[in-house]
Amino acid sequence: MAYSWFKAFHLIGIVVWFAGLFYLVRLFIYHVEANQEPEPARTILKNQYQIMEKRLYSIITTPGMLVTVAMAIGLLTTEPEVLKEGWLHIKLLFVVLLIGYHHYCRRLMKQLAEDKCAWNGQQLRALNEAPTVMLVVIVLLAVFKNNLPTDITVWGIVALIVAMAATIQLYARKRRLDKEKQTTEMTQVPQQ
Numbered sequence: 001m002a003y004s005w006f007k008a009f010h011l012i013g014i015v016v017w018f019a020g021l022f023y024l025v026r027l028f029i030y031h032v033e034a035n036q037e038p039e040p041a042r043t044i045l046k047n048q049y050q051i052m053e054k055r056l057y058s059i060i061t062t063p064g065m066l067v068t069v070a071m072a073i074g075l076l077t078t079e080p081e082v083l084k085e086g087w088l089h090i091k092l093l094f095v096v097l098l099i100g101y102h103h104y105c106r107r108l109m110k111q112l113a114e115d116k117c118a119w120n121g122q123q124l125r126a127l128n129e130a131p132t133v134m135l136v137v138i139v140l141l142a143v144f145k146n147n148l149p150t151d152i153t154v155w156g157i158v159a160l161i162v163a164m165a166a167t168i169q170l171y172a173r174k175r176r177l178d179k180e181k182q183t184t185e186m187t188q189v190p191q192q
């Protein structure tokens with residue numbers, strides 16, 4: 001019974017953690033792109049994004065991570081034999097990467113607050129794909145365990161994810177180029 005409770009809250013923690021991670025980097029993108037706005041909009045937007053990022057990080061994202069990890073420890077103490085499983089070792093490797101990503105987001109948040117972030121909007125959009133990859137790998141490992149299929153199904157899923165990520169990137173690039181074109185047209189002095 002305890003195991004099921006731990007698993008239920010492990011899954012709830014994961015949902016909260018990932019909602020936070022995805023939205024956090026989306027806010028970073030808006031934050032960086034606010035630099036293209038004229039004053040006073042630029043300062044107002046940047047201050048607002050900074051507040052939103054801090055709250056999201058400390059009220060949603062970090063608690064989501066803590067609940068996930070605490071419940072995972074609960075699962076492992078209830079059934080310690082799981083620790084011998086190969087799938088769990090690989091999963092833990094990706095979880096370490098995910099926690100590293102979480103802390104890197106905190107670093108980016110501080111750099112943005114100090115106006116020292118070297119990432120542009122497009123690079124941040126690409127960075128936001130990293131947790132998707134980790135999510136897919138970790139969930140597949142947790143569900144299939146040592147029987148993770150390596151046939152056409154897996155490659156089909158991988159191809160689908162890559163195609164989705166590429167579409168998002170291309171769409172964002174098109175919107176950015178359209179906006180740049182529009183801004184250039186608006187700022188051009190009409191020639192008589």
Ligand code: HEM
Nearest residue numbers: 010014068069072073075076082095134135138139142143
């Ligand atoms: C702190 C590191 C983690 C540990 C030690 C851990 C450990 C575990 C354990 C022991 C189970 C129960 C397996 C079972 O009874 O079937 C489980 C379930 C699960 N974990 Fe984790 N986990 C961790 C982090 C994560 C993360 C970050 C994710 C998602 C990104 C995740 C996704 C899942 C899923 C989806 C299940 C349910 C699998 C099922 O019932 O079929 N875990 N985890």
